[in-house]
Amino acid sequence: xxxxxxxxxxxxxxxxxxxxxxxxxxxxxxxxxxxxxxxxxxxxxxxxxxxxxxxxxxxxxxxxxxxxxxxxxxxxxxxxxxxxxxxxxxxxxxxxxxxx
Numbered sequence: 286x287x288x289x290x291x292x293x294x295x296x297x298x299x300x301x302x303x304x305x306x307x308x309x310x311x312x313x314x315x316x317x318x319x320x321x322x323x324x325x326x327x328x329x330x331x332x333x334x335x336x337x338x339x340x341x342x343x344x345x346x347x348x349x350x351x352x353x354x355x356x357x358x359x360x361x362x363x364x365x366x367x368x369x370x371x372x373x374x375x376x377x378x379x380x381x382x383x384x385x
Contacts, residue, residue, distance in 0.1 A: 331378065331381050334381060335377045335378035335381065336374060338373060338374055339371060339372075339373050339374020339377065340370060342372075342373030343370025343371075343373075344366075344370075346366040346370065347366035350365065
């Protein structure tokens with residue numbers, strides 16, 4: 286299939302020069318919009334997202350501490366970034382849980 290033909294068919298238009306019987310037929314099965322996630326999966330997704338957000342906050346804080354050298358000790362940088370990452374993760378969890 287030529288790229289122009291694929292582009293035209295994605296908008297539901299009939300490409301020029303190709304008859305209806307020559308046009309490839311695509312069949313796609315999509316998931317039902319009514320499929321519901323079970324509550325255990327939803328909670329797992331919320332916790333996992335909060336962990337990722339907290340880890341990102343920890344990483345950003347640690348890199349900021351390394352670049353700016355606002356603390357002289359490496360142990361202090363690790364301790365502070367861990368605490369801030371934990372706080373950000375808990376805040377993210379509470380905000381996402383409040384939406385449910």
